[in-house]
Amino acid sequence: xxxxxxxxxxxxxxxxxxxxxxxxxxxxxxxxxxxxxxxxxxxxxxxxxxxxxxxxxxxxxxxxxxxxxxxxxxxxxxxxxxxxxxxxxxxxxxxxxxxxxxxxxxxxxxxxxxxxxxxxxxxxxxxxxxxxxxxxxxxxxxxxxxxxxxxxxxxxxxxxxxxxxxxxxxxxxxxxxxxxxxxxxxxxxxxxxxxxxxxxxxxxxxxxxxxxxxxxxxxxxxxxxxxxxxxxxxxxxxxxxxxxxxxxxxxxxxxxxxxxxxxxxxxxxxxxxxxxxxxxxxxxxxxxxxxxxxxxxxxxxxxxxxxxxxxxxxxxxxxxxxxxxxxxxxxxxxxxxxxxxxxxxxxxxxxxxxxxxxxxxxxxxxxxxxxxxxxxxxxxxxxxxxxxxxxxxxxxxxxxxxxxxxxxxxxxxxxxxxxxxxxxxxxxxxxxxxxxxxxxxx
Numbered sequence: 001x002x003x004x005x006x007x008x009x010x011x012x013x014x015x016x017x018x019x020x021x022x023x024x025x026x027x028x029x030x031x032x033x034x035x036x037x038x039x040x041x042x043x044x045x046x047x048x049x050x051x052x053x054x055x056x057x058x059x060x061x062x063x064x065x066x067x068x069x070x071x072x073x074x075x076x077x078x079x080x081x082x083x084x085x086x087x088x089x090x091x092x093x094x095x096x097x098x099x100x101x102x103x104x105x106x107x108x109x110x111x112x113x114x115x116x117x118x119x120x121x122x123x124x125x126x127x128x129x130x131x132x133x134x135x136x137x138x139x140x141x142x143x144x145x146x147x148x149x150x151x152x153x154x155x156x157x158x159x160x161x162x163x164x165x166x167x168x169x170x171x172x173x174x175x176x177x178x179x180x181x182x183x184x185x186x187x188x189x190x191x192x193x194x195x196x197x198x199x200x201x202x203x204x205x206x207x208x209x210x211x212x213x214x215x216x217x218x219x220x221x222x223x224x225x226x227x228x229x230x231x232x233x234x235x236x237x238x239x240x241x242x243x244x245x246x247x248x249x250x251x252x253x254x255x256x257x258x259x260x261x262x263x264x265x266x267x268x269x270x271x272x273x274x275x276x277x278x279x280x281x282x283x284x285x286x287x288x289x290x291x292x293x294x295x296x297x298x299x300x301x302x303x304x305x306x307x308x309x310x311x312x313x314x315x316x317x318x319x320x321x322x323x324x325x326x327x328x329x330x331x332x333x334x335x336x337x338x339x340x341x342x343x344x345x346x347x348x349x350x351x352x353x354x355x356x357x358x359x360x361x362x363x364x365x366x367x368x369x370x371x372x373x374x375x376x377x378x379x380x381x382x383x384x385x386x387x388x389x390x391x392x393x394x395x396x397x398x399x400x401x402x403x404x405x406x407x408x409x410x411x412x413x414x415x416x417x418x419x420x421x422x423x424x425x426x427x428x429x430x431x432x433x434x435x436x437x438x439x440x441x442x
Contacts, residue, residue, distance in 0.1 A: 016178065020133060026331075033335050045406050099379075106400075141175045143178075207288055211247060215246050217280055225243075226243070238366075341370065
């Protein structure tokens, strides 16, 4: 008798990784199964404790939740308590070598949230602080999932069903194994060695640090704005300073990031000019996480599916949004269609591939951004157009919204790319380029 590649009532699912993609998969798998009268048993394997402060609970992320994700999750009935949100963000301040400009949220609402993915830097313990990842994991457990705080030793694949073996040598057979792991975690190696064609994503290294300073100092120097930097500094493509409770998260994206990158960035004259005096802050911690820049082509097989950072995610932005998209899509495919390779190809891969396709447009947009960063003429023109838009109540603020969506991850790159061809905005931008070229000042 053939083994049907469907999840029957009472099926067992292993989710390897308790971060956002694993939690989102679990939440939606259980909800969808319940809607069609099925019961599935989900076991989440996660060795990290997201409530712990410092590296042991950290998920190495800037911790910005986009407007789009906040609104989407609210429609799903997922609303964040005040203890999750460290600070509401209503604007970005963009700094360049030729000036700076403030870009306000188009909706004029503080809907962007900054959070700690884990327990935060050491010494941040507070009854008023809660881990974003732990909150989602708790929601998954409230839906009925079982959490096993152990790491996986290996996954045996080749029989009727995959068998998960933990480090304490416990073995369990599952109807489906979901890989919701970090892009370069040791657990990702397990899926490569299963020989179904999965390979780790191509990555770049980011540099992240937490600057400790008082809440009053953060309010004085940052308010409710994220500081962004487009500076002609070698290897740094993009830099952000994200205010939270009593810390500011520094995120550097680019090439050849190392343990000295943050120090060099903080030492840049422009950056020093917008920070408080050195005696009023200190570097509490730092890390060099890997970021997915090229999704693998084979994220599934019979009874195996990969989602989140180890699969397809958004280029440089909104990894949490991508975790929601892929986690929910994988859950819908598994519960409503089946857990065979062809089932995932039909119902999951189109969503997975759409993120890959969108990242092509993102790559083009970041290349254009790099050109602006290196050209004084383009930088001045951009700043002038944005300043005009921000001060004109009747302006449609096309360039401002393009930059806002690029910074926040609030819109698909494809849609941002299309918006960049707006004719009036292009005419205004070219006019400002000409003014800069011929040396005339506004």
